[in-house]
Amino acid sequence: MTADMREDLPAPAPDSAVPPGLRRRGFLAGASGAAALGALALAGCGSGGTSEDASSGDGGKPQRGGTLRAAFAGGGANETLDPHLASLFSDAARAKALFDKLADFDADLTPRPRLAAKWQPNKELDRWTVTLREAAFHNGKPVTAADVLFSYRRITNPKKAFRSKADLEPIDLKASRAVDKRTIEFRLKRPTAEFPDILAAFGAYIVPEGMESFAEPVGSGPFRLVSFSPGESTVLRRFDDYWDGAPHLDQLEFVAANEESARINALLGGQVEYAHELSPTTARAHESSGRVRIVRLKNSAMQAFAMKTDRPPFDDKRVREAFFLIADREELVRGALSGAGEVGNDLFGKGYAYYADGLPQREQDLDRARALLKQAGAEHLKVTLDTSDVASGFIEAAGIFRDQAAKAGVTITVQNHNPDSYWSDILDSGTLCSYRSGAMPIEMHLSQRLLTNSTTNATKWQHKDFDALYQQAQSTADRAERTALYGRMQRRLYAEGGFLVWGFADWIVGTAKNVRGVAHKAPANSLDWARFDKVWLA
Known part of the structure; x- marks a missing residue:
């Protein structure tokens, strides 16, 4: 499941720790595909605490003790402690507390070492040696x-449907071997400059050899399991021998609250100290009250319209450029995101490594848009825009863009779809749709969505020369040269691609006033998102 996908969560059991609500519709940015961002060789990695300016609240010296209760949308009986099956936000947060990966993504989506102490490639980039740090399981x-x-x-077992199976595909696991107890030689099927991103892939957690049952999971993460009631509550206790330093908290409890109103009310009522996934409207309503703290995780979700480039009218790049120029991005951010975000520039990954930030910010230009449509013989164009309430802001953005397009002589009919099937519906059908994606390295976005054989190619962007540039970048060891290649790819997408990226939404969480250490600079699904081992109660 990729970052634009959503999960439907059954309501939790009636005796949930927080009043149960309706299922939540959202997204979880998985990292799929072999990937992109880190130094080719990395050594001497320190521990992974949050940066000095990344924690919320008034700072001060961390205090030890207490229990933090965190409200997440639950998944009922579908919740799992198997980190290789995690697909819900609640599952992902539990997995992060109980287990570790070899690497994880920093705020700019570059890989940061975790259980790996260092990694080193050979000259051909098809063999990587990874050295483990000293760490212990529970x-x-x-x-x-x-x-x-x-x-x-285990993850790549063809009979299983584990989340990160596709991420690990470049590794030849039959040929890979343990050099000694703390050294692994990974042999790859092809040169891969961004191999460290594979180590950071979503769900690629390390479990003890032979573990198949997770009724009583043993991990190497900062917390160990006390109890687990799917759809209700999970209680974890501090692991004092954690390699990155014992957590400040004595205990961490996840409680299920599917409706946003249940999460914010539990926070206001003192039933929880952390409420995940709040809307911009809720955040604005409570931000100045002094009762809670609001933490905005910037650049967590790309907001876009996807144009199918393989069929009329968007098989004409003049029509695509016209649509780029129709969009008033500031109005879309204000109206669809309630201002909780920033404008986009028709490229994924603003603020991430390799982002082509030197391109001019696109502005609305209705005269130029009309001229392009006339050149393309599409002066009175009529288009259907597929959308859904599958994600926050989709319906609002569709209405705003419909009105903007009318000023350029384009008639857009907005068609609402069933959220249960929306993502599968729009992948191959239609011509124009609402779209969003969570955080992932730019290279992953390219490999998942913009290569001829990409499995989630929603814009049907299929160009062999573009594929060749990607493969060239993947086999290029020099970072500057690799950056230049990714820049060429992005300049082409900016000029004639199918993603009209109008904004980047904040991901919003709320905390009690006495909670400290919650990272601000942590897009959803990066290392410091939902990371509770560095949190404390003042």
Whole structure:
């Protein structure tokens, strides 16, 4: 499941710790595909605390003790403690607390070492040596190369549907081997300059060799399991021997609250200290009250319209450029995101590594748009825009863009779809649709959505020369040269691609006033998102 996908969550059991609500519709940015962002060789990695300016509140010296209760949308009986099956936000947060990966993504979506102490490629970029740091599982046994290889082979089991299977595809696990207890030689099927991103892939957690049952999971994360009631509550306790330093909290409890109103009311009522996934309207209503703290995680979700480039009218690049120029991005951000975001420039990954930030910011130009449509013989164009309430702001953005297009002589009919099937419906059908994506490295976005054989190519962008540029970048060791290649790809997408990226939405969480250490600079699904081992109660 990719970052634009959503999960339908059944309501939690009636005796949930927080009043149950309706299912939540959202997205979880998975990292799919072999990927893109890190130094080719990395050594001497320190621990992974939040940056000095990244924590919320008044700062001060961390205090030890207490229980933090965090409200997430629950998944009922579908919730799992198997980190390789995690697909819900609540599952992902639990997995992060209980387990570790070899690497994880920093705020700019570059990989940061975790269980890996260093990695080093050969000259051809098809063989990488990874050295593990000294770390222990909750049962006291050391994390070894055998555990890593077992975990990756489990994830890639063809009979299983584990989330990060596609991410690990470039690794030849039959040929990869343990050099010694703390060293793994990964052999790849093809040169991969961005191999460290594979180590950071969503769900690529390391479990003990032989573990198949997760009724009583043993991980190497900062917390260990006390109890688990799917759809209701999960209680975790501090792991004192955690390699990155014992958490400040004594205990961490996840409670299920599907409706946003239940999460914010539980926070206001003192039933929880952390409320995940709040709307801009809710945040604005409570931000100045002094009762709670609002944390905005910038650049967490790309907001866009996707144009199918393989069929009329968008098989004509003049029509696509006209649509780029029809959009008033500031109005879309104000109206559809309630101002909780920033304008986009028709490219994914604003603020991330490799982003082509030197391109001129596109502005609305209705005269030029009308001229382009006339050149294309589409002066009185009529188009259907597929949308849904599958994601916050989709309906509002569709209405705003419809009105903007009318000023250029384009008639847009907005068609609402069933949220249960929206993402599968719009992948191959229609011509224009509402679209969004969570955080992932830019290279992953390119590989998942913009290559001829990409499985989630919603714009049907299929160009062999573009594919060749991507493969050239992947086999280029020099970072400056690789950056230049990704820049060429992005300049082409900016000029004639199918994604009209109008904005980037904030991801919003709320906390009690006494909560400290919640990272601000952490897009959803990066390392510091929903990271509770560095949080404390003042």
